[in-house]
Amino acid sequence: MAGLPVVEIDKVSFGYDAARPVLQGVSLRVEPGSVVGIMGQSGCGKTTLLRLIAGWLKAGAGATRVLGESVGELDSEGLFALRRKMGMLFQFGALFTDMTVFDNVAFQMREHTDLPPELISDLVMMKLEAVGLRGAAQMMPAELSGGMARRVALARAVALDPRLMLYDEPFTGLDPISLGVIARLIRTLNDSLGQSSIVVSHDVEECFGIVDYVYFVSAGQIVAQGTPAELRGSAASFVQQFVRGEADGPIPFHYPAPGYQADLDGEETQSSSLATAQACHG
């Protein structure tokens, strides 16, 4: 893991407005060749972090360097040039529904290269073979199962052999077989293509099985980090709650609310008062 980090985030803060910070002072590194997991419960800021790395959002404070470029300072052309070296697998694949599987995988090659059609065809078939779907080349996305669509999207994302792969919840909504297939593909493609990868997920077992290093995010901050083995042995209550899937712990089960007793037989809420008033007048 020698060389400059592929992604280096230093004390980054971000919020859609000043009153609601999503990320606060987050720092992380992705070393070349590694697969890094960013984990945390839904709404903790994981996807926002991924969007900062991809340059969709600009950090309010701190530095985001990706593949040697300072993402926040790039103009749209610079950002597009950077994204040509990156690939992203979206949560539900985001395949172009008006194109066949073949055309989806060929999309970037046709847009960014002047390769002859025969060569593009060979390359597409190689990518589809890698994800086991060469036989589905002429199918439309609507004809694919969720797992197959995710694999096609993976083939499309690695079409131009990106140096950095971003995975946004790649395991969501998959059956156990597809889930295992996708997880193995992420690791295999990363190692065979010499990439670096960031996997945003809340699926502990699958994620721990393929990543080299994990960052736990909670309420917009990195609350724990380490290798999967270190985190399994961690005594930190947040990590324990997350790894064991316990309902209550540092992350409360209940959303903040006034006293339960007061809601049951105390003061009426506004809507119930209105309903009562209407019933009386009716």
Place this chain on the structure above:
Amino acid sequence: MAERTVLARLRTVLAGLLQGFERLGHGASAKIWRLGYAARFFAYLLLHSGTAFRRFGLTIREIYFTGVLSMTIILVSGLFVGMVLGLQGYDTLQRYGSSEALGVLVALSLVRELGPVVAGLLFASRAGSAITAEIGLMKATEQIAAMEMMAVDPIARVVAPRFWAGVISMPLLAALFSAMGIFGGYLVGVQLIGVDEGAFWSQMQASVDWREDVMNGVVKSVVFGVAVTWIAVFEGYDAPPTAEGVSGATTRTVVFSSLAILALDFVLTALMFTGGNAK
């Protein structure tokens, strides 16, 4: 004590009024901001239209979806509008003994007004709503985001070909509508009622001016094409990525496009057919 109560009430009323003004101001500024955003979007779209022409196949494909697939409704509507014009026109003209002028009435009504306007309204409902829904759903299913992530500008690749396909299709559809309408007027006037065929066509040829009538109608349909397709692509691109968001955007496309066509038609008619001498 009573003074305090009155003062408290006055304060409440004032606070309510202030809140009302704030909401009004916020709503108005949001609308103006969106209008500005739509204008910037249009400028960006025009500047990034190169792909739509360099790879004209992309635009041709969209012409098929927006233009060719709209032909059925345009042709059928044109035929019926022309037939109704034939009936109504004959009924009025024969009272003044000038039923031979039926061809002129049908042709001028269609070429100047009904062709561009009705074809535009149908185009907004059939193709405009489809464009908005398609782009909105592409956004909701992250296809637009995926394209951006692949370093492909979605405005150049997705929006511009649809926009230019609409601008190209609209005058052609309006011409087809007018042609079909004239045929409908001929069917009713000449074949059904028995107006003299020679008078029907010759008076039409003599009275319909190529530049004043036909070209002005074409200009109108091009303007409507730009307005409808701009509204359609903008609403789709700006739609919130939810089911309600896309449904609301589709509705807005049809409503705003229809209003824009009617308002623009008035302005263009005032400019074109008064010769700038309206008093």
